[in-house]
Amino acid sequence: xxxxxxxxFLLSFPQWELAEANPExxxxxxxxxxxxxMKRELPKQxxxxxxxxxxxxxxxxxxxxxxVTGHSAGGSRFEKLVSLIDRSDLxxxxxxxxxxxxxxxxxxxxxxxxxxxxxxxIKEPRKMLEVMEKHKIYPxxxxxxxxxxxxxxxxxxxxxxxGKKIWKNGRGEAFVSPFQKEVWDYNVQVxxxxxxxxxxxxxFDYVRFPEGFEHRGDELNYDMGDYKDLELTDVQKRxxxxxxxxxxxxxxxxxxxxxxxxxxxxxxxxxxAAPGIGQNFTKISEHVDVISSMIYPSHWTSYFGIAKPDLxxxxxxxxxxxxxxxxxxxxxxxxxxxxxxxxxxxSYLGSGNYQVYGKEEVEAQIxxxxxxxxxxxxxxxxxxxxxxxxxxTPLN
Numbered sequence: 001x002x003x004x005x006x007x008x009f010l011l012s013f014p015q016w017e018l019a020e021a022n023p024e025x026x027x028x029x030x031x032x033x034x035x036x037x038m039k040r041e042l043p044k045q046x047x048x049x050x051x052x053x054x055x056x057x058x059x060x061x062x063x064x065x066x067x068v069t070g071h072s073a074g075g076s077r078f079e080k081l082v083s084l085i086d087r088s089d090l091x092x093x094x095x096x097x098x099x100x101x102x103x104x105x106x107x108x109x110x111x112x113x114x115x116x117x118x119x120x121x122i123k124e125p126r127k128m129l130e131v132m133e134k135h136k137i138y139p140x141x142x143x144x145x146x147x148x149x150x151x152x153x154x155x156x157x158x159x160x161x162x163g164k165k166i167w168k169n170g171r172g173e174a175f176v177s178p179f180q181k182e183v184w185d186y187n188v189q190v191x192x193x194x195x196x197x198x199x200x201x202x203x204f205d206y207v208r209f210p211e212g213f214e215h216r217g218d219e220l221n222y223d224m225g226d227y228k229d230l231e232l233t234d235v236q237k238r239x240x241x242x243x244x245x246x247x248x249x250x251x252x253x254x255x256x257x258x259x260x261x262x263x264x265x266x267x268x269x270x271x272x273a274a275p276g277i278g279q280n281f282t283k284i285s286e287h288v289d290v291i292s293s294m295i296y297p298s299h300w301t302s303y304f305g306i307a308k309p310d311l312x313x314x315x316x317x318x319x320x321x322x323x324x325x326x327x328x329x330x331x332x333x334x335x336x337x338x339x340x341x342x343x344x345x346x347s348y349l350g351s352g353n354y355q356v357y358g359k360e361e362v363e364a365q366i367x368x369x370x371x372x373x374x375x376x377x378x379x380x381x382x383x384x385x386x387x388x389x390x391x392x393t394p395l396n
Contacts, residue, residue, distance in 0.1 A: 065092030070105030102150030238278030
């Protein structure tokens with residue numbers, strides 16, 4: 001059985017104690033007896049209840065992490081990935097706890113409402129985290145939020161419908177609605193359970209409406225909940241729903257002492273707000289500890305005057321970093337910037353539009369970030385096969 005300790009920091013209420021001499025205040029009590037008492041001042045901020053998982057991790061000098069699927073985390077590849085981190089300047093893993101389909105990647109307790117959504121990809125998540133503690137690997141739990149085919153199938157009323165059927169995108173994926181508070185609570189509960197397991201950070205992904213929603217929102221059937229009657233445009237409602245979820249999740253997770261991060265499309269930093277998906281870079285950034293823009297060169301069109309971004313990773317990341325830095329510099333309390341960068345080959349772009357990504361291309365992206373003052377990054381490869389012998393601190 002997993003053993004965890006709940007450390008309760010007790011709240012101190014105002015107390016009165018006898019003054020030895022020269023009392024500061026004289027108080028008349030309702031007993032009719034006048035007694036010299038001194039008021040004890042409360043601290044301005046009372047300590048809160050903080051959950052203790054029993055594991056100890058130290059935030060690295062700068063997070064340099066890799067993406068790990070539930071299958072990899074629970075299989076033989078995990079040992080290889082731990083070895084990769086041990087032999088390099090990498091120091092963190094982003095592990096799927098709720099994946100792109102909506103599966104919870106381990107089996108929650110049978111009495112948990114999350115139990116029916118669990119899959120035994122990671123058979124012993126606590127032991128996995130204990131290994132990470134031993135190897136000083138910073139653990140981040142990835143929770144995919146609004147892209148969730150499983151929840152959509154189980155509760156169609158929370159999803160988007162095309163006629164009487166659940167709407168799915170061109171890849172056969174269903175989404176649930178960011179307008180629905182029940183969806184919020186479900187995903188926050190997944191995050192809380194991850195925090196209890198011992199993860200130090202919760203990373204929310206797919207915190208958005210489906211791509212291109214501005215072109216299909218009027219064609220689909222869905223419940224707007226509390227947002228229906230707000231005097232806002234549809235774009236503003238989408239932005240508000242997405243931002244409200246992030247703010248709500250941050251608040252609910254405070255007692256668990258975890259950091260909160262959000263993955264966001266890189267192009268949102270170049271816009272006031274992404275009209276279809278509801279992501280506003282600045283508004284989301286106000287409610288997180290870390291913002292992780294997905295800036296894979298292969299995913300950009302001809303932004304920044306670059307016709308074929310996949311061929312020039314250093315230039316693409318440099319130009320993006322300038323835009324993001326300008327955006328964050330205007331914030332009073334900006335989050336840490338920790339972009340997702342590319343360690344995969346985008347052959348689907350077709351001949352002449354892509355290149356094979358290896359040591360040189362990965363290092364070029366990191367160098368561009370570092371030269372622009374961005375010290376943290378995450379590497380993405382869907383198959384978790386990362387380029388060997390990369391210098392992850394190229395400016396050192």
